[in-house]
Amino acid sequence: MATESVPGTDPRVPLSRERVLRAAVKVADEGGIKSLTMRRLAEHLGAEAMSLYYHVANKEEVLDGIVDVIAGEINDVAGRIDVPSEGAGWKKAVRERILSAREVLLRHPWAPGVFETRTAMSPAVLRYHDALIGLMRDGGFSYDLAHQAMHALGSRALGFSQELFKPGDGAGAEKASAMFESMADQLPHLVGMMMEVAHDDPDSTLGWCDEQAEFEFGLDLVLDGLDRMRETA
Amino acid sequence: MATESVPGTDPRVPLSRERVLRAAVKVADEGGIKSLTMRRLAEHLGAEAMSLYYHVANKEEVLDGIVDVIAGEINDVAGRIDVPSEGAGWKKAVRERILSAREVLLRHPWAPGVFETRTAMSPAVLRYHDALIGLMRDGGFSYDLAHQAMHALGSRALGFSQELFKPGDGAGAEKASAMFESMADQLPHLVGMMMEVAHDDPDSTLGWCDEQAEFEFGLDLVLDGLDRMRETA
DNA sequence: GGCCGAGACTTACCTTGTAAGATCGAGTGC
DNA sequence: GCACTCGATCTTACAAGGTAAGTCTCGGCC
Numbered sequence: 001m002a003t004e005s006v007p008g009t010d011p012r013v014p015l016s017r018e019r020v021l022r023a024a025v026k027v028a029d030e031g032g033i034k035s036l037t038m039r040r041l042a043e044h045l046g047a048e049a050m051s052l053y054y055h056v057a058n059k060e061e062v063l064d065g066i067v068d069v070i071a072g073e074i075n076d077v078a079g080r081i082d083v084p085s086e087g088a089g090w091k092k093a094v095r096e097r098i099l100s101a102r103e104v105l106l107r108h109p110w111a112p113g114v115f116e117t118r119t120a121m122s123p124a125v126l127r128y129h130d131a132l133i134g135l136m137r138d139g140g141f142s143y144d145l146a147h148q149a150m151h152a153l154g155s156r157a158l159g160f161s162q163e164l165f166k167p168g169d170g171a172g173a174e175k176a177s178a179m180f181e182s183m184a185d186q187l188p189h190l191v192g193m194m195m196e197v198a199h200d201d202p203d204s205t206l207g208w209c210d211e212q213a214e215f216e217f218g219l220d221l222v223l224d225g226l227d228r229m230r231e232t233a
Numbered sequence: 234m235a236t237e238s239v240p241g242t243d244p245r246v247p248l249s250r251e252r253v254l255r256a257a258v259k260v261a262d263e264g265g266i267k268s269l270t271m272r273r274l275a276e277h278l279g280a281e282a283m284s285l286y287y288h289v290a291n292k293e294e295v296l297d298g299i300v301d302v303i304a305g306e307i308n309d310v311a312g313r314i315d316v317p318s319e320g321a322g323w324k325k326a327v328r329e330r331i332l333s334a335r336e337v338l339l340r341h342p343w344a345p346g347v348f349e350t351r352t353a354m355s356p357a358v359l360r361y362h363d364a365l366i367g368l369m370r371d372g373g374f375s376y377d378l379a380h381q382a383m384h385a386l387g388s389r390a391l392g393f394s395q396e397l398f399k400p401g402d403g404a405g406a407e408k409a410s411a412m413f414e415s416m417a418d419q420l421p422h423l424v425g426m427m428m429e430v431a432h433d434d435p436d437s438t439l440g441w442c443d444e445q446a447e448f449e450f451g452l453d454l455v456l457d458g459l460d461r462m463r464e465t466a
Numbered sequence: 467g468g469c470c471g472a473g474a475c476t477t478a479c480c481t482t483g484t485a486a487g488a489t490c491g492a493g494t495g496c
Numbered sequence: 497g498c499a500c501t502c503g504a505t506c507t508t509a510c511a512a513g514g515t516a517a518g519t520c521t522c523g524g525c526c
Binding site (some may be wrong): 113126206226 | 346347360382385416419422425447455457458
């Protein structure tokens, strides 16, 4: 096999932890997290699976790594925000920061699932949380209240929270909606709710939620509650 | 091989979807969700892996199934609650229901992770949500507000929400806390918060949270916000 | 007895993560 | 120029795991 400067493909770019992790994100973006296997990842890099193990200890470390990459991306976007966070400004600043996290995660739909499995201690995630707490401090929060606030926000702090029903893929969704219809009489409130709320987007049976609006509603509910506590403190 | 009535082991209890799913929960309870493989599950049932496929289509269906089993357990516990939900009582009723969900999930620590991956449409989960909405209706919620409320609660409605830092297993936790210390100067707020809040449980570096308290704090924050909206509606 | 079908078993294949060792190539000292 | 070293990559191989396909085994019924 002639190795000397193959013309078409890039000639021998060395691997590196950085390159491996960035490629992993790309693979997941293209084919979902299930498609991220060591072999496929290597293929994407023009290398063999085992070569990756020189740069990462194992697949777990790849997953830890891509969380850090994504969190870094979030920090980049959030870092460009420039709104005052002193006093009452804290709420807007926190809101913006969280919404930029969400914006990034919407570009990587597989990422929330990975974050959740990670028992996260990624440096970038730590920095993200630290900055959030900082904004609350600017708003006059005690550390104790900030601590409670972080828990109250939960996964919403990172820009996601479990959606109630995701339509999912074709076959499963079809069976699910059939099942739902057969149970309709046992679910009066759910059905009632759907009947009333399903006006704007009447084509899909279950995906009638404007997820962005729901997300912001929940976020604001929490932020408003915290703001009230902050004021009476 | 003599098949006729082996004395020690139970003599030929037939498999069934029910039995398979219940065994799956037990396996996950004992060894974590990673230990739930078709072969191990079969072994637990005194059968061969492939025999399970007569009762469930594939492993995905096992996972769907155990979500339903757990949700059924939640419904059983929640069904025994008997507090009035009319008018202002809604909040207590919802609170109790959610806390019993949490109680069940704490007995199955692997379950939240499975719920999250499920694109859930399990009958029992639907019934659970339906009942929650019903309680809100009793409290005078419009369907629209109830809908927003469900999203605001997010995964908290099911009795869990992502914990910020889980200590995890020994080796990982050790490396994580070393990394944390090396970054401490870049995380002033996080460190400040820990210093102040870490009084009650000073032995563990990171697991200083009373998770139950945090959970209830966030839950109440949301419920109180909703209650205010309900009254002004 | 012969048939049949539900339910369980056997075999075998493919994908995945990864351990162990071979190889390759750019420096480096001689 | 040549051997030696060592970081980086490739080869080979294996153990789990999910599951497709086919086989065996009864108990009930004609």
